[in-house]
Amino acid sequence: MAREKRIWLEKYGAMLGWLTLLMVLFSIVTVVSRNVFDVVWIPVQELALYCHAAALMLGMVYAWRHDKHVRVDVFYQGFSDNKKRWVNVIGLLFLALPMMVFIFLASLPYVTDAWARMEQSGETGGLPLVWLFKTLLLAMPLTLIGAFVVDVFKSLKAIKNNSGAS
Template sequence: MFSSFLSRFIQITDHFTEWLGKTIAWLTLAVVLLSFSVVLLRYGFNLGWVAMQESVLYAHGAVFMLGAAYTLKHDGHVRVDIFYQKFSAKQRAWVNLGGTLFLLLPVCIFIFYVSVDYVLLSWEILEESKEPGGIPAVYLNKTLIWLLVLTLSVQGLAEIARNLLVIYPKTTPPSDSISTAEKE
């Protein structure tokens, strides 16, 4: 019963994270096109708009902040795996569980804690760009910090559930939600 709940939670979280990651990936194309346009307009036509330049920064920030959970889901974060690559699936699950519980989630809590005043103040004053002609929504950009924490924490909980199902295999995790590390 509990393992079916965990499996369902993993499926829902993985589905959302997959959708978000693929959606956000399109912003990389926007970053490239906007960057190209900024350079072309600036050096080719001696034109430029601060809002256009800032939009590149906003989109770039969104890609990193909202793409972190997708990267976690696909086991794409940096890892020194001298020993890890030789571990069994159960040993890897223990390492991943410990890393998530003692590193990932505490860092997410810390990031949220230190950013509360920063983001709330920005919303309170509806912070705008300091540059004339800039984007008048800096508070939305700063909110990406909380979205990073939210998406990364929820995906972290899914990783905890996935690793628990590997460690205590009464039922196997859903086939579409097994991380790449467990497939090897």
Template sequence: MLLTLANKFVQTIDMITELLGKAVAWLTLLMVLLTFSIVVLRYGFNLGWIGMQESVLYFHGLVFMLGAAYTLKHDGHVRVDIFYQKYSHKQKALLNLFGSIMLLLPVCIFIFFISVNYVMSSWQIMESSPEAGGLPLVYLNKSLILLLAITLSLQGLAEITRNLLILFQDLPNTKNTAGAK
């Protein structure tokens, strides 16, 4: 029963992360098209708008902050694979478990708590761009910091659970419920 609940938890978080990753992929395409449009308008027609240029920065923030959990799920973060590549499946799970508990979650918790006042003060004043013609949504952009910490923490918890399932999958009276990465 506990293994079933753990598996369901991992599947739910993975599904949310996948949906977010697909949304980010489309945002990346929009960001590229917007950047192309800015270049064509500026150098082809001598036109430019600060708000349009700032929107590319907002898209960058969305892509990188919301794409971090997706990257973690797909094991796409930078890693030194000198030893890791030779480890067994269980050794990798143990190392990933240790890294998630000792590094990932503490960093996410730190980022969240260190950023709360920064983001809240931005919301209180409804912070907008200091540039004339800039976007009046700086407070939303700063909120991505908190969303990064939340989504990365949730995926980190799913990874911890997945690695625990891998480590305990060979116990008697249990099924192989862990999904391999």
């Protein structure tokens, strides 16, 4: 089961890589068309922006699962494994989870309004799926909340198992 989850996570990471490649290609097309041919393609420009935002917002949970997120290691690196687990639990419960809940709740009216209006690009010739794109503002905190909750339980289980072994 754990192997299947890792394979799924790596496929998710590969998809994010392809999304990033698309962003770069759309950006190149935008720059070349604008500077060489003096043509502005708003949909391609918006696609580059959407790919960038999607890779960033959906990539956060991937970075978290691979422990590649930003961490202040000044004191943490010298802590024992159990102390690190306690720091993680406290940090997740009192900092990370409340922040993700806040982002979700603060974004909810913005996203529901976009869905209610089926919001489209304000640019002439822009893409019609702005409402769908804004949903990333809810997907990011939800995926991170799920990852954080899993990590809290894993850390607490490891703390319990470690204290029982002593």
